Amino acid sequence: MKAMTRQTFIAGLALAGLTLTAGAGFAQNAPKIGAAAPAFSVVDADGKPQKLSDFAGKTVILEWTNHDCPYVRKHYNSATMQNLQKDMTKDGVVWLSVISSPPGEQGYADGPQAKNLTKTRDAAPSNVLLDPKGAMGRAYHAQTTPHMYIINPQGTLVYAGAIDDKPSASASSLNGAKSYVRQAMTELKAGKPISEAATKSYGCAIKLAPTT
Amino acid sequence: MGDRSANRFLRQGLLALALLTPAAGFAAESPAVTSPRLSATLVSSRDTVQPGERFQVALKQKITKGWHTYWANPGDSGEATKIDWTLPEGYAAGEIQWPAPKAIPFPPLVNFGFEGTVLLPVEITVPESAKPGETLTLKANATWLVCEKICIPEEGLFTLDLPIGPAAVVDEQAQQRIEAVRAALPQPAQFKARLTGEGDRLALALPGIGKAATDLRFFPLSDTLIDHAAPQALAAEGEGASLQLTRSSAFKITRPELSGVVTYREGSIPRALTLVADVEPSLVTAATEAAPSGTAVVRTPAPPPESDLTLWAALAFAFAGGLILNLMPCVLPVLFIKALGFAQLAQANRAEVREQGLLFLCGVLATFLVLASIVIGLGALGTSVGWGFQLQSPPVVIALAVIMALIGFNLLGAFEVGSSVQGVGHGLASSGGRMGAFMTGALAVIVATPCTAPFMGAAMGYALTQPPALALCVFLALALGFAAPVVMLSFAPGWLRLLPKPGRWMVILKQAFAFPMFATAIWLVWVASVQAGPMGVLAALVAVLAAGFLVWLLGLSRGAGGRTRVATSILALLVAIGAGTFVVQSAVPSDGPSEARAGEVEAWSPERVAALQAQGRPVFVNFTAAWCITCLANERVSLSRQEVKDAFASLKVAYLKADWTNRDKVIAQALAEHGRAGVPLYLFYPASKGGQAEILPQLLTTDMLITAAERAAGREVKTAASR
Numbered sequence: 001m002k003a004m005t006r007q008t009f010i011a012g013l014a015l016a017g018l019t020l021t022a023g024a025g026f027a028q029n030a031p032k033i034g035a036a037a038p039a040f041s042v043v044d045a046d047g048k049p050q051k052l053s054d055f056a057g058k059t060v061i062l063e064w065t066n067h068d069c070p071y072v073r074k075h076y077n078s079a080t081m082q083n084l085q086k087d088m089t090k091d092g093v094v095w096l097s098v099i100s101s102p103p104g105e106q107g108y109a110d111g112p113q114a115k116n117l118t119k120t121r122d123a124a125p126s127n128v129l130l131d132p133k134g135a136m137g138r139a140y141h142a143q144t145t146p147h148m149y150i151i152n153p154q155g156t157l158v159y160a161g162a163i164d165d166k167p168s169a170s171a172s173s174l175n176g177a178k179s180y181v182r183q184a185m186t187e188l189k190a191g192k193p194i195s196e197a198a199t200k201s202y203g204c205a206i207k208l209a210p211t212t
Numbered sequence: 213m214g215d216r217s218a219n220r221f222l223r224q225g226l227l228a229l230a231l232l233t234p235a236a237g238f239a240a241e242s243p244a245v246t247s248p249r250l251s252a253t254l255v256s257s258r259d260t261v262q263p264g265e266r267f268q269v270a271l272k273q274k275i276t277k278g279w280h281t282y283w284a285n286p287g288d289s290g291e292a293t294k295i296d297w298t299l300p301e302g303y304a305a306g307e308i309q310w311p312a313p314k315a316i317p318f319p320p321l322v323n324f325g326f327e328g329t330v331l332l333p334v335e336i337t338v339p340e341s342a343k344p345g346e347t348l349t350l351k352a353n354a355t356w357l358v359c360e361k362i363c364i365p366e367e368g369l370f371t372l373d374l375p376i377g378p379a380a381v382v383d384e385q386a387q388q389r390i391e392a393v394r395a396a397l398p399q400p401a402q403f404k405a406r407l408t409g410e411g412d413r414l415a416l417a418l419p420g421i422g423k424a425a426t427d428l429r430f431f432p433l434s435d436t437l438i439d440h441a442a443p444q445a446l447a448a449e450g451e452g453a454s455l456q457l458t459r460s461s462a463f464k465i466t467r468p469e470l471s472g473v474v475t476y477r478e479g480s481i482p483r484a485l486t487l488v489a490d491v492e493p494s495l496v497t498a499a500t501e502a503a504p505s506g507t508a509v510v511r512t513p514a515p516p517p518e519s520d521l522t523l524w525a526a527l528a529f530a531f532a533g534g535l536i537l538n539l540m541p542c543v544l545p546v547l548f549i550k551a552l553g554f555a556q557l558a559q560a561n562r563a564e565v566r567e568q569g570l571l572f573l574c575g576v577l578a579t580f581l582v583l584a585s586i587v588i589g590l591g592a593l594g595t596s597v598g599w600g601f602q603l604q605s606p607p608v609v610i611a612l613a614v615i616m617a618l619i620g621f622n623l624l625g626a627f628e629v630g631s632s633v634q635g636v637g638h639g640l641a642s643s644g645g646r647m648g649a650f651m652t653g654a655l656a657v658i659v660a661t662p663c664t665a666p667f668m669g670a671a672m673g674y675a676l677t678q679p680p681a682l683a684l685c686v687f688l689a690l691a692l693g694f695a696a697p698v699v700m701l702s703f704a705p706g707w708l709r710l711l712p713k714p715g716r717w718m719v720i721l722k723q724a725f726a727f728p729m730f731a732t733a734i735w736l737v738w739v740a741s742v743q744a745g746p747m748g749v750l751a752a753l754v755a756v757l758a759a760g761f762l763v764w765l766l767g768l769s770r771g772a773g774g775r776t777r778v779a780t781s782i783l784a785l786l787v788a789i790g791a792g793t794f795v796v797q798s799a800v801p802s803d804g805p806s807e808a809r810a811g812e813v814e815a816w817s818p819e820r821v822a823a824l825q826a827q828g829r830p831v832f833v834n835f836t837a838a839w840c841i842t843c844l845a846n847e848r849v850s851l852s853r854q855e856v857k858d859a860f861a862s863l864k865v866a867y868l869k870a871d872w873t874n875r876d877k878v879i880a881q882a883l884a885e886h887g888r889a890g891v892p893l894y895l896f897y898p899a900s901k902g903g904q905a906e907i908l909p910q911l912l913t914t915d916m917l918i919t920a921a922e923r924a925a926g927r928e929v930k931t932a933a934s935r
Contacts, residue, residue: 030439030461070357070365106362141461143321144289161462167291169357169365198462200435204363205289205318 030141033197037149037157038139042098045114045128050096057153059188060094061181063125063163064137064206066107066145067117070169071203075146076121078174081163084181085124093185097125100137102209107145108132134208144203148181152188159184161199168202240383241272245368249279249358254350254370255331257390260381261374263342268390269372270331271295271308271354279360280325283313285433285472287440288321291357291365293332296901297826298351301864302339304823309333312398312475312484313431322441323359324431331393337823338376348374398473398484403452405489407470412459414438416489418474419452425476425483430455432472436464465496467881523682527689530671534693542616542732543660545623545725550652551701552718568649569702575653576695577688583657584687587889588680603661603839604875606744610752610795613736614759616659620729621760623722627767653695659732660694672889742838742873744798751798758791816870818882824866826901830924832865832917833905835883835893837872842910843892850912859918863925864899896924 031038037060041051052060063081065072075081085095099114101107109117114128131137140149140160150159163181166173184194242254251274258267271293273281282290297305310332313324336350355367403420414437416430428446432438442458455474468491475484538547550572554565603609621627675686701707733756740748762784769780814820816833824831834851836843850856860867870879872891883893886907894908908920 032461068362070363138320141320169291169363170355198464200460200462202291203289205321205323205359205361207361208320210319 031139031149031157031160033157033160035157036155037151040129040131040136040139042129042131042136045111045118045130047111050127050129052151052155055094055151056155058092058094059153059185060096060151061088061185062140062149062151063095063097064140064142064145064147065097065099066101066204066207067109067121068106069145069204072145074169074171074174075163076123078171079122080174081146082121082123084163084179087182088185089124089126091189094127095125096127096129097123098129098131098136098142100131100134100142101207102132102134105207106204107207132209134211137206137208138211142206144201144206146203147201147206150181150184150188158188158194159197160201161196162201165199167200240372240374240386242370242372245366245370247358247364247366249276249360249364250274250281250356250366252354252356252368252370254352254354254372255386255390256350256372256374257383257387258374258380259383260377260379261336261338261342261348262377262380263338263344264340265380266335266337267380268333268387268394269336269350269352270333270390270393271352271370272329272331273326273356274329275327275358277327279358280316280323280327281330281356281358282323282325283431284308284310285324285431285435286357287315287323287325287435288318290323290325290359290363293354293356295332295334296353296355297334298353299336299827300348301827302341303348304337304820304827306335306337306823307819309335309394309397310473311393311396312473315429315431317441318361320441324440331390333390333394333397342376344376344378346376348376350374396484398475398486401474401485401487405474405487406492407489407495408492409459409495414457414459414495415447416455416457417452418454418487419450421453421474421476421485422451422478423448423453425453425478428453428455428474428476430457430472430474430487432470434465434470434472436460436462437470437472465491467491467884468493468496469877469881523685526671526674526686530675530686530689531693531696533671534690535696537660537694538697540660541728543656545728546619546652546656546659547698549623549722549725550656550698552721554701565702567646569699571646571649572653572656572702573695573699575650575655576657577653577691578650579654579657580687580691580694581684583661584684588675588683603739603837604743604873606740606748606751607796609736609740609743609839610748610755612658612661613733613740613752614755615655616729616733616736617756618759618763619655619659620726620733621763623726623729625719625723626760627763657691657694674887675889736839739839739873747798751795754791754798755795758787761787813867813869816868816879818878820868821897822901824868825897825899825903828899830863830865830899830921831868831895831897832860832921832924833868833870833893833895833897835870835872835879835888835891835895837891839873840891846892846894846910846912850914850917853914855914856917859921863921863927865921865925896920898924899926 037052039052041049044050063085067073067076072081089095097118099107099109101109109130111130114130117123118125118128129136136142140147146163148159148161148163149157152158159180161180164174164177164179166177180196180199183196187194240256240259244251244253246252253272254269255272256267256269261267273293275281282292284292286292293308295305295308299305311326311330314327316323316325316327338348342348350370350372352370352372353367354370355365357363357365401418401420403418405419406417408415408417418428421428429444430438437457438460439458440460445456447454447456469488470491471486471488473484473486475482477483537543554568603612671686671690675683737749737752740752742748744751765780765784765787769777813834816835821831821833834843834847836847838844859865870876870882872879872883883889883891886893886895886905892910894910894912895905896908897903897905906920906923908916
């Protein structure tokens with residue numbers, strides 16, 4: 001018994017030592033929960049420039065989308081996404097759907113196509129942002145479609161991750177799924193800390209134009 | 213790629229399903245489910261299966277060039293292949309045995325998966341009751357995501373009919389292919405990896421991988437550990453390698469261990485190892501501590517149900533548990549005789565009685581504090597121990613057996629203890645000294661450690677999930693509960709007047725109390741026999757013999773002259789050294805996990821639970837240990853009752869036993885997941901796949917077991933009338 005305790009203790013010391021030496025690594029700049037959300041400057045489906053600073057004082061929800069991705073289709077075919085958009089914008093939240101696919105890739109849409117998608121799907125975003133060069137996608141480290149972000153009225157990123165807790169393309173997975181976005185918005189509204197502020201997004205890989 | 217073309221893809225997927233025709237005759241490979249992206253079949257290593265055997269089948273995916281399917285953790289996007297089995301009763305299918313994945317870059321992302329042709333092996337268990345001459349129909353509903361740049365979810369329903377015969381007939385070709393894949397599966401690493409971290413950086417130390425290794429890559433099973441696409445820089449770390457990793461932006465570790473696969477090359481030879489890594493404890497609780505804002509707090513997932521106790525409830529439970537510990541057969545004699553000591557003293561000196569009561573309390577508190585510090589300290593260092601952990605060491609069990617036997621001899625009057633061995637019983641009956649009262653407290657705690665009283669389990673489980681300060685409070689509440697009866701007696705000795713006058717009856721009672729102590733000693737010797745086999749029994753009995761001889765020798769020397777004293781001391785020393793060496797050398801835990809001892813009971817494993825649930829069977833799990841007296845009582849009083857056995861049989865309840873007599877990491881982890889630090893723990897899993905377990909109380913009754921079985925099975929016992 002004593003011997004085991006001692007061994008474990010030594011292992012613990014070694015571990016503590018390692019912690020101090022674990023150093024040299026890779027600096028990365030993924031947006032941080034609790035820090036200022038990355039700025040963006042893109043155009044909307046009407047060609048009008050849109051900047052994050054335009055929405056200061058309002059809660060902003062970003063939804064990365066690709067209308068042909070099976071995971072996105074799961075949420076639109078069931079009207080789950082449209083209902084979420086309607087519930088959120090009704091409360092004065094700004095909902096921005098972001099299309100980062102470049103021309104020639106799945107999910108790409110130009111202005112008229114994007115507007116048509118909104119109309120035919122009965123979607124209700126406040127606006128659709130076009131990011132065919134992928135700059136905004138890279139700034140936010142958007143990885144999948146869908147990928148969701150919530151920015152509070154102070155411009156702080158308060159949520160990043162999945163739309164819900166069921167990483168599946170099957171429509172049946174919507175039953176009993178917990179919406180991380182609804183949960184975060186409820187907590188945000190109540191002035192409570194967000195209990196699950198960073199989750200692993202799921203879906204189709206985001207398609208970004210190569211950097212030049 | 214427009215809406216319409218995506219629809220076409222989906223339709224093709226459905227079409228591929230429709231192409232499935234029923235298998236003509238028996239074949240070791242199912243018809244293929246085909247799409248332009250992938251062709252999948254279910255392959256069996258057997259043409260004919262044999263009752264009682266385990267054999268391998270595999271989902272084979274022939275993937276079109278440019279496309280890929282996914283590993284258990286798909287990486288930045290995607291979804292792992294899943295298989296749902298429909299099997300006849302009694303059969304079980306294991307988990308997918310994942311081959312080592314490839315990192316498939318898709319800048320700026322990376323996916324983990326497979327290209328070309330991949331076989332995903334699964335082990336099928338055929339029950340002994342399978343009847344030769346009949347046919348086994350394996351049904352697998354598999355879903356997978358296949359991606360190029362775009363992703364298509366596909367599924368296939370595979371059916372394979374295999375005849376059951378008296379002897380297995382191997383399908384040589386399929387067997388070879390599956391075994392080749394299994395031979396290349398990641399092998400368990402022979403070393404323990406360590407994950408440490410600071411800020412956004414993590415370091416994974418791989419002490420068993422030499423400096424000659426190249427192309428190292430770590431694939432975590434959890435998708436919330438690392439930034440999958442970040443470079444994994446290699447650094448030398450003492451004798452081994454260390455990978456520099458970057459935290460995932462959704463970083464979350466919920467347990468002190470994590471697993472994954474590391475792939476590398478040694479020269480031109482590709483290697484793959486499955487790792488289990490110890491995680492630096494601070495990483496487990498601090499989720500995204502990198503976030504500076506108070507607006508976003510990331511919590512670890514919902515605490516297990518039993519830990520929903522509030523601090524006050526845990527304290528109350530601990531106090532009650534401590535009180536009840538007094539009634540345990542090994543503790544009661546010690547305390548009762550202490551109380552009798554008070555009775556004798558009471559007439560003379562009330563102040564002294566009070567002082568002794570407080571000293572007893574100090575002894576109890578001090579001993580509990582030592583135990584608590586060990587348990588909490590080890591827990592903080594990531595070693596999972598629980599209440600009763602010390603009994604997992606055979607030398608400790610034997611030492612306790614010796615103490616019990618010596619107390620027994622002392623109570624019988626076989627020897628009187630002088631000042632030299634004070635505390636090992638002397639202070640029990642006589643007034644003793646101050647030291648004696650303190651030591652009695654310590655002794656009482658030591659003899660109580662084999663017991664877990666009702667209420668204690670929940671409190672201990674709560675304690676070990678809390679910060680050390682709160683955990684200590686719970687232990688202190690337990691100690692106070694434990695000491696309360698004796699301390700109260702010492703303050704109100706008036707109660708003692710209810711007893712008859714001190715006299716001969718006290719001597720008789722004292723002698724009678726020797727027998728529960730001997731009984732406890734016998735039980736501990738039996739525990740040693742389970743842990744260390746026949747040598748353990750021999751070691752325990754030799755230890756008792758030597759201890760008995762020693763106290764007898766010491767007794768002799770008390771009245772003797774100087775020279776005799778020296779001689780007996782030397783002899784005593786020799787006996788002590790000889791016996792001690794023998795005991796320590798013999799009492800080695802036997803290899804491997806101890807087997808489940810009851811007939812129809814199976815050994816527990818998390819995979820087995822999942823497999824049984826998938827078959828639609830409710831599962832009862834008994835977490836027990838030979839040294840846990842509450843566990844043994846439950847097994848006697850309720851679990852082995854015929855009504856319970858009948859109900860379990862008619863509801864098709866599978867009874868699994870997790871034996872914690874010796875140390876076992878997996879079991880300790882399962883206990884922790886259910887908010888417990890020790891055994892007993894009783895779980896009832898519903899008969900639905902992935903259904904969460906119901907936790908039963910620590911004291912079982914037959915009615916409680918039967919109704920819990922009914923809940924788990926979702927129906928009532930058919931033979932309810934017989935109850």
